[in-house]
Amino acid sequence: xxxxxxxxxxxxxxxxxxxxxxxxxxxxxxxxxxxxxxxxxxxxxxxxxxxxxxxxxxxxxxxxxxxxxxxxxxxxxxxxxxxxxxxxxxxxxxxxxxxxxxxxxxxxxxxxxxxxxxxxxxxxxxxxxxxxxxxxxxxxxxxxxxxxxxxxxxxxxxxxxx
Numbered sequence: 001x002x003x004x005x006x007x008x009x010x011x012x013x014x015x016x017x018x019x020x021x022x023x024x025x026x027x028x029x030x031x032x033x034x035x036x037x038x039x040x041x042x043x044x045x046x047x048x049x050x051x052x053x054x055x056x057x058x059x060x061x062x063x064x065x066x067x068x069x070x071x072x073x074x075x076x077x078x079x080x081x082x083x084x085x086x087x088x089x090x091x092x093x094x095x096x097x098x099x100x101x102x103x104x105x106x107x108x109x110x111x112x113x114x115x116x117x118x119x120x121x122x123x124x125x126x127x128x129x130x131x132x133x134x135x136x137x138x139x140x141x142x143x144x145x146x147x148x149x150x151x152x153x154x155x156x157x158x159x160x161x162x
Contacts, residue, residue, distance in 0.1 A: 004098035010122040011099065012037060012051040018119040019055070022070075029061040050100055052116060056142055064116075064142055071118050071139040078102060078114040079144035086152070093152040099123040102148055114140040
């Protein structure tokens, strides 16, 4: 996940600002979450490098349902889907885990991607650039996404193979 260090940092910084601007969290909560995030990153704990995960589960800063209600994406529970291995779509597990986005289907020229990071423009832009913007986005609960990402093997390859 070190390959995506810059993207992880940019994405979390942007997400924190978006949550603060929307008044979902306070400045104090953001600072506390950032401190926890930095500590995790310094310890090499890239697997938990999610500001949203920290705010939701470590600090209980706000209810995730607020994000679902304001998202323009369809809400799905990704844990109820039979997900193909992203590598079959030419997408690395490392990219999925770094951006908190999980492709769960591909039809014709479109990819179906579930994320809990719909407010995170850098991660969304990264995917749209890599897949030529041919993405249909879905919002999924963070807990479901975490469960599905943990099911991915730890084998790492290049971010996008095509």
